Amino acid sequence: MERVVLHKSNLKPWVDRIHRGFHVFVPSRVRGEIFFLPQAGPLESDLLSGIATLPYLPPKDIVFPQSETLFSFTRDAGDIAFSVPERASRKRLILGIRSCDTVGLHWLDHFYLTNFLDFYYHDRRDNLTLVSIACNQPMKNCFCICCEGGPFLDPEKAAFDIQLVDLDEHYLVECNSEKGKRLVDLDRNLFSLPDPAMVEARDQLEEKSRTLFLQEPTSYMSAAIRRITSNSVPPEVWTELGERCFDDGGCTFVCPCCSCFGVGYSSKGETGCHYRFWDSCDYSGFTREVSGHNPRAEKGERFKRRFFHKLSYQYIKRDGRIGCVGCGRCITACPGEVGMPAVVERLRRG
Amino acid sequence: MDNIYLPKKARIKGIQDETYDTKTFDFEFAETAVRDGFRFLPGQFLEISVLGVGEAPFGLASNPNHPESFRVTIRAVGSVTQALHELKEGDLVGIRGPFGNGFPFDEMKGKNILFVAGGIGLPPLRSLIEPMLDRRSEFKDIQILYGARSPADLVYMGRLKEWENTPEIRFSMSVDVGDPAWTGNVGVVTTLFPKADIITQNAVAFVCGPPIMIRFVILELLGRGFAPENIISTLERYMKCGVGKCGHCAVGHKYICLDGPVFSYKEMMKLSEKVV
Numbered sequence: 001m002e003r004v005v006l007h008k009s010n011l012k013p014w015v016d017r018i019h020r021g022f023h024v025f026v027p028s029r030v031r032g033e034i035f036f037l038p039q040a041g042p043l044e045s046d047l048l049s050g051i052a053t054l055p056y057l058p059p060k061d062i063v064f065p066q067s068e069t070l071f072s073f074t075r076d077a078g079d080i081a082f083s084v085p086e087r088a089s090r091k092r093l094i095l096g097i098r099s100c101d102t103v104g105l106h107w108l109d110h111f112y113l114t115n116f117l118d119f120y121y122h123d124r125r126d127n128l129t130l131v132s133i134a135c136n137q138p139m140k141n142c143f144c145i146c147c148e149g150g151p152f153l154d155p156e157k158a159a160f161d162i163q164l165v166d167l168d169e170h171y172l173v174e175c176n177s178e179k180g181k182r183l184v185d186l187d188r189n190l191f192s193l194p195d196p197a198m199v200e201a202r203d204q205l206e207e208k209s210r211t212l213f214l215q216e217p218t219s220y221m222s223a224a225i226r227r228i229t230s231n232s233v234p235p236e237v238w239t240e241l242g243e244r245c246f247d248d249g250g251c252t253f254v255c256p257c258c259s260c261f262g263v264g265y266s267s268k269g270e271t272g273c274h275y276r277f278w279d280s281c282d283y284s285g286f287t288r289e290v291s292g293h294n295p296r297a298e299k300g301e302r303f304k305r306r307f308f309h310k311l312s313y314q315y316i317k318r319d320g321r322i323g324c325v326g327c328g329r330c331i332t333a334c335p336g337e338v339g340m341p342a343v344v345e346r347l348r349r350g
Numbered sequence: 351m352d353n354i355y356l357p358k359k360a361r362i363k364g365i366q367d368e369t370y371d372t373k374t375f376d377f378e379f380a381e382t383a384v385r386d387g388f389r390f391l392p393g394q395f396l397e398i399s400v401l402g403v404g405e406a407p408f409g410l411a412s413n414p415n416h417p418e419s420f421r422v423t424i425r426a427v428g429s430v431t432q433a434l435h436e437l438k439e440g441d442l443v444g445i446r447g448p449f450g451n452g453f454p455f456d457e458m459k460g461k462n463i464l465f466v467a468g469g470i471g472l473p474p475l476r477s478l479i480e481p482m483l484d485r486r487s488e489f490k491d492i493q494i495l496y497g498a499r500s501p502a503d504l505v506y507m508g509r510l511k512e513w514e515n516t517p518e519i520r521f522s523m524s525v526d527v528g529d530p531a532w533t534g535n536v537g538v539v540t541t542l543f544p545k546a547d548i549i550t551q552n553a554v555a556f557v558c559g560p561p562i563m564i565r566f567v568i569l570e571l572l573g574r575g576f577a578p579e580n581i582i583s584t585l586e587r588y589m590k591c592g593v594g595k596c597g598h599c600a601v602g603h604k605y606i607c608l609d610g611p612v613f614s615y616k617e618m619m620k621l622s623e624k625v626v
Contacts, residue, residue: 077441080442082356082359116354122491231622260596261590261595261597279597287588295623304623305600
């Protein structure tokens with residue numbers, strides 16, 4: 001992996017240079033809340049530092065929009081013509097994506113690009129470049145350390161292009177792909193070679209970061225995985241957890257790994273379209289059949305479904321890893337206080 | 351790169367009324383290249399779109415040896431099926447597929463085959479029965495037990511008469527509630543079992559029908575000594591994409607659209623959710 005050094009004063013010139021070839025998304029504050037948005041003003045340096053901050057939503061909508069047209073149709077003189085949306089060809093780049101969200105995209109890549117390749121996801125992902133920033137200091141809800149979701153990225157386990165490591169005055173720039181190397185090639189004059197002390201400092205930061213997670217919110221993943229895999233969680237535990245669920249679907253919409261969608265149909269006169277939209281297995285309508293029969297009519301059954309998908313070994317085998325990256329967003333989103341760590345802790349107790 | 355969400359145009363070639371709420375549609379793809387390239391396995395399904403209304407999955411009901419024109423039997427129960435029933439010969443629909451794993455075929459050669467169908471569960475089984483009859487000598491006994499709520503609910507009446515009269519298969523049927531003209535067996539399909547001289551050795555049973563019927567038929571088959579791996583059925587769930595992406599049809603760690611719809615009872619028992 002090629003490593004170079006970028007003095008922070010050179011970040012703006014580099015990003016300006018990147019703008020010529022990419023539509024650049026950066027973490028941005030809107031009325032105090034952070035979102036990944038197309039860069040519209042100066043970079044907010046505290047959102048690009050080693051001290052973790054996390055946008056309210058993961059950047060999954062950049063590759064998997066909340067709603068998108070699958071195809072359109074027009075009826076004319078007894079015939080039908082189909083058309084698909086123009087293929088995404090715009091080069092996009094996310095600067096300042098955190099490790100957990102990068103691993104989340106890796107999960108989505110595996111899901112959407114294998115076993116029937118998703119045409120729309122593929123085009124957006126193919127045109128997307130990821131410049132992540134490692135977390136030297138996690139936040140209180142972070143538990144990526146329990147999910148192989150961070151705080152630093154493992155090149156073997158996530159498809160990132162560049163990882164930046166915050167070394168106070170500099171970023172250590174770690175290129176993990178050809179795409180990443182090309183970003184550095186845009187202007188090699190902005191970069192210098194790292195001295196050994198910098199590489200050592202980087203490794204120490206990673207070591208230290210791993211000790212800074214709070215004991216309290218970290219998850220007892222392995223016990224939960226074992227219990228879910230062997231289907232040995234008593235039904236009453238799922239019922240109890242389900243009772244705390246508000247059926248709002250919030251956890252699924254803020255989850256970097258949740259990928260389910262519904263399909264809607266619209267038409268007006270002789271034209272119309274089929275479109276998809278984010279859906280949630282929290283909703284009772286998710287499995288309700290036309291007869292009215294619902295195999296997951298009970299909240300507890302739906303709750304079990306969601307965690308079985310995220311944590312069972314059966315799905316780990318299928319999806320390549322657990323369906324949680326430890327970002328902690330479900331903790332923030334859940335009004336019933338049954339985010340991932342609380343559930344995992346409850347499952348551990350049996 | 352194929353777009354898995356984009357349907358192909360298909361034309362309705364023929365429509366037959368089966369019952370008061372069920373029709374059989376014959377389709378062919380509008381484009382020659384699509385028509386010529388189309389192949390399917392018994393037990394696979396299609397996603398059919400009535401444009402402007404919606405899309406839904408349907409099991410293929412015709413003989414896979416004749417893929418140029420294929421058949422689906424549809425009961426009008428929701429918006430898409432109602433809209434399909436209002437279409438006429440020559441009308442166009444959108445079709446994606448075939449999807450799903452399908453029934454085992456070659457592995458069944460040399461075995462005694464039992465089909466147990468309930469109501470509109472017969473159509474998907476017919477996609478397996480017909481190709482077996484094409485190669486009748488390669489299978490041993492073939493027996494079909496068919497049950498429906500009433501005589502008016504029986505589908506494929508013409509074909510049922512042929513099955514009753516051919517020496518190639520042993521066929522019997524039953525209705526839950528008879529009518530004055532009905533002279534056959536009355537009772538749920540499992541009431542046929544004691545009278546049907548069922549072969550259990552070297553035998554495989556294919557079961558398709560409403561969930562409650564499947565449950566009782568499986569119990570009956572287990573009681574008669576069928577091993578769970580020799581009881582093969584289909585699962586149904588609310589389904590959208592048909593290609594394992596939308597998540598709706600997931601059961602346990604399986605997607606019915608990808609890993610099913612055909613499962614042995616042994617596989618069903620391994621799912622983390624109760625399915626039968």
